[in-house]
Amino acid sequence: MLAVFATSICAGALNTVVGSGTLITFPVLLAIGLPPVTATVTNALGLIPGSISGAIGYCRELRGQSRRLLKLSVAALLGGRLGAEAGRRFSPATLRFLIVAVGGVALVHLLVR
Numbered sequence: 001m002l003a004v005f006a007t008s009i010c011a012g013a014l015n016t017v018v019g020s021g022t023l024i025t026f027p028v029l030l031a032i033g034l035p036p037v038t039a040t041v042t043n044a045l046g047l048i049p050g051s052i053s054g055a056i057g058y059c060r061e062l063r064g065q066s067r068r069l070l071k072l073s074v075a076a077l078l079g080g081r082l083g084a085e086a087g088r089r090f091s092p093a094t095l096r097f098l099i100v101a102v103g104g105v106a107l108v109h110l111l112v113r
Contacts (some may be wrong), residue, residue, distance in 0.1 A: 003028065004028060004029070004032060007024055007025055007028045008025060008046055010024060011024040011047070011050075012047065012049070012050035013050070015050045015051065015054070016049050016050045016051070016053060016054035016057070017046055017054070020110060021047055021105075022047065022103075023106060023107055023110070025043050025046065025047070025105060026039060026040070026043050026099070026103065027100075027103065029042055029043060029094065030096065030099075030100075035092055036087070036092055036095045036096045036099055037087050037092075037095070040083070040087065040099075045111040049084075086098060
């Protein structure tokens, strides 16, 4: 649990600055044995305070970004819907594989950018 706590602190800070804290927290939650759906919900709820405080902290920089916010919100809603459907339709083993694969692609994308 100490490792989970330390990871969550680092991921919260990272998520506030660059928005990729999930790439740290989610694999740790899976590694300690949480089922994929439980890990997803735990991860999402755990990163909310950092996201809110980041938005407040970056308020000045966010002015004039309403068009971008709308586009990203639509993408987030569609991704959330797709993820919810995957969680409902696939077995835990298949879901775990898909999550790891998508996370791996996201990580490689971040590294090569």
